[in-house]
Amino acid sequence: MHELALVTAILSAVEEVHQKERGKIRKIRVHLGELQGLDREVIREHLEAGLKEMGIGAGYELVEEEASFRCRRCGRLWNLRELELSSEVREYIHFLPEAVYAYVRCPSCGTHDYEIAGGRGARVSFVLEG
Amino acid sequence: MDFKALYARKLLGSVRSYAVLSSKGGVGKTTAAAVLSLLLARRGLRVGLVDADLTNSTAHVVLGVEAGRASIEEGKGFRPLEVSGVKLVTPVIFTRDNPLALRGSSATEALKELLVAAEWGELDVLILDMPPGLKDEALEVMGLGARGLVISTQEPLSLYSVSKALSLFKKEGLRAVGVVENMGRGGPLLREEAERLGFRHLGVIGFDEGLSSALGRAERLLETRFAREAERMLDDILSL
Numbered sequence: 001m002h003e004l005a006l007v008t009a010i011l012s013a014v015e016e017v018h019q020k021e022r023g024k025i026r027k028i029r030v031h032l033g034e035l036q037g038l039d040r041e042v043i044r045e046h047l048e049a050g051l052k053e054m055g056i057g058a059g060y061e062l063v064e065e066e067a068s069f070r071c072r073r074c075g076r077l078w079n080l081r082e083l084e085l086s087s088e089v090r091e092y093i094h095f096l097p098e099a100v101y102a103y104v105r106c107p108s109c110g111t112h113d114y115e116i117a118g119g120r121g122a123r124v125s126f127v128l129e130g
Numbered sequence: 131m132d133f134k135a136l137y138a139r140k141l142l143g144s145v146r147s148y149a150v151l152s153s154k155g156g157v158g159k160t161t162a163a164a165v166l167s168l169l170l171a172r173r174g175l176r177v178g179l180v181d182a183d184l185t186n187s188t189a190h191v192v193l194g195v196e197a198g199r200a201s202i203e204e205g206k207g208f209r210p211l212e213v214s215g216v217k218l219v220t221p222v223i224f225t226r227d228n229p230l231a232l233r234g235s236s237a238t239e240a241l242k243e244l245l246v247a248a249e250w251g252e253l254d255v256l257i258l259d260m261p262p263g264l265k266d267e268a269l270e271v272m273g274l275g276a277r278g279l280v281i282s283t284q285e286p287l288s289l290y291s292v293s294k295a296l297s298l299f300k301k302e303g304l305r306a307v308g309v310v311e312n313m314g315r316g317g318p319l320l321r322e323e324a325e326r327l328g329f330r331h332l333g334v335i336g337f338d339e340g341l342s343s344a345l346g347r348a349e350r351l352l353e354t355r356f357a358r359e360a361e362r363m364l365d366d367i368l369s370l
Contacts (some may be wrong), residue, residue, distance in 0.1 A: 002247055005207030009246045012140060013133035047366050092224040093248055095208050098184075098240035099221070102228035121243070124133045 002095055003039050004049040006122050011054065017126055018056055025058040027127040028033075034080055035067035036121035037094045067119035071106040074098045078107055104109070134242040134340075135274065141245055146368065147256040147306065149182075149276040153291030155262040158312040159281045163259035164192040165357050166279075166350055171215030171362055175254040178210065180244060181220040182271065184237050185230050190220050192344040198227035207249035214348040219248045234266040240367065241267055264295055265358040272299075278306035279367065280329075283313045284320050292320070295326040304343040307370040308332040310363060332366055335359040 010030060018025055028045065032038050040062055047060060067080040083104060085093070092099040097120050106114050141147075150163040159206055160183065167179040181189035190197035194214045197220050203209040210217035221230060221240065232240065250256075258276055260268050279301060282292040292309065294324070299306050308330030311320050321331040336357055344350035351357060 002204060002207055005247045005249065008131050008206070009137035013131055013136050016136060017131065028233060091202065092226070095202065096224040096240060096243055098230070098232060098236050098243070099224040101232060101236070102225040102230045112229075113233075114232070116236070120239070122133075124131055126131065 001039070003042040004046060005041055005048060006038070010047065010049055010122070010124050011050040013124055014051070014056060014058075015054060018054075018058075021126075021128055024129040025056065025126055026129045028058055028060040029125045029127065030060065030124070031063045031065050031123045033065045033067060033097070033119035033121045033123070035093060035100065035119050036097050037090055037115060040064075044096060057090055065119040068117045069104075069106075069114050070117040071109060071111060071114040073111045073113055074106060074109040076106055076108040080119075082107060135241075135270075136247045138242050138245045138271075139274040141250070142256065142271065145178075145253045145256050147258070147271075147276040148279045148367070149258045149260050149261070149268060149271045150279050150281060151260045151264075151268055152262050152281045152288075153264070153294070154282075155296045156295065157281050157283050157288055158335075159347070160259050160353045160358065161192055161281075162187050162281050162310060162312065162335075162360065163257050164189055165351055165354075166364070166367070167216045167255075167257050168193075168214055169357060170255050170257075170354055170362050172352065173364070176217075176252055177215065178217045178219065178248075178250055178253050178256040180241075180256065180258045181218070182241050182258045182267050184221050184240055184267070185232050186261065187220050187222050187230075189259050190218065190222055192345055192351070193218065193348050197222040198225075201248050205249045206246045209249050213354075214242075217248075217250065217253075219244050238266045238270045241270065264298060272304045277370070278304060280309045281307060281312055282309055282320055284311065284315070284317050289319055289323060293323050293327070296324065296329050299329075300327060307367055310335065310360075313337045330366070330370065333359070333363045
C-alpha cells in the first residue's frame with residue numbers, strides 16, 4: 001500500500017531525529033492532509049510497529065488537516081467537499097496530490113492556477129523534551 | 131521536518147544518481163536520459179528513470195510506453211512502469227495525459243512525492259530527466275545529491291546558457307559529472323568552455339538522422355547511432 005512507503009520515509013526521519021537529538025523525542029506528530037486520502041489506520045498500525053521495532057518510546061499522534069484551495073486569479077477559497085471527484089481521480093491524487101491540478105479548476109473563474117492552501121498530504125513534526 | 135526530502139536524499143545517495151540537465155530546451159536531454167537508461171539496463175544494471183519534467187513529461191513517449199493508460203499497481207508504494215529493464219516513474223501515470231501546470235514549490239513537492247512513493251526495489255542507477263533551465267527541481271535534486279549530467283549543443287544560445295549553468299554549479303558546489311555534446315558537427319567551443327570551467331567534456335553524439343524514426347521503440351533506440359555514441363561515454367559517466 002502507498003501508505004507503507006510514506007511510513008517507511010517517516011520512520012527514517014524519526015531515526016535521524018532520534019540520533020541527532022540523542023533520544024529526546026517526546027512526541028511525533030504526523031499530520032494527515034485530507035487531499036491525499038491516506039488510510040489513518042494503516043498509518044497508525046505501521047507507525048506503531050515501526051517505532052516498537054526501533055525501540056523508540058516516544059508517543060505519537062495523527063492530526064487530520066482539512067484540504068483547502070485558493071485561486072491565484074480571483075482569490076476564491078474552496079475545500080475538498082465542494083468538489084465532485086471520481087474514485088479514479090481520487091486514486092491519482094492519493095498517489096500524487098499535485099495531480100489535482102490536472103483535474104480540478106477554480107469553481108469561480110475556471111483557472112488551473114490555484115494553490116493547495118492546506119491539507120495536501122503527510123508531513124511530520126516533533127516535540128522534543130525540555 | 132521535510133521527511134520526504136530526507137528520504138529522497140538517502141535514495142539519491144544510496145545509488146548512482148544523475149540529473150540529466152540542459153540550459154535550453156530541444157538539445158536532446160530527454161532522449162539522452164532515456165537512451166542512457168536503456169544502455170545501462172542492457173548492461174545488467176538495475177535502473178530507475180524519473181521523468182522530473184513534470185509539466186512537459188515526454189520520457190514515456192521516447193520509450194514507447196502508454197503511461198497515460200497504464201494501470202496503477204500498488205505494493206509498498208506504486209510500482210514503476212517497466213520497459214526494457216528500466217523502471218520508469220512519470221507523473222503521466224496519475225495525470226493521464228491531461229496538461230499539468232505547476233508553480234515552483236508544487237513541482238518540487240510532487241517530485242519528492244514520486245521519489246518516495248515509488249516502489250523502486252533494489253537499484254544501481256537512478257536517472258532523473260530534468261526540465262530545461264536551472265529551476266526549483268534541478269536545484270532540489272542536485273542539492274539532495276544527484277550529480278548533474280549536462281546535455282548541450284554547440285549552438286550559440288545553448289553555449290551561452292550552459293556556460294552560465296556550469297559557472298553556477300561551480301559557485302554553489304553542485305556536483306556534475308560533465309557535459310555531453312549532442313548534435314555535434316565538429317568544433318571545439320563546447321569542450322573548451324567546459325574545460326575552462328573545470329568540467330569534463332564527456333564526448334560528442336553526432337546528429338543522427340535515424341533517431342526520430344526510432345523514438346517510441348526502445349529496442350530500435352538501442353540500435354541508433356545516438357545509442358552507439360552514447361555508449362562510449364558510459365564507463366566515464368559511471369566512474370565519475
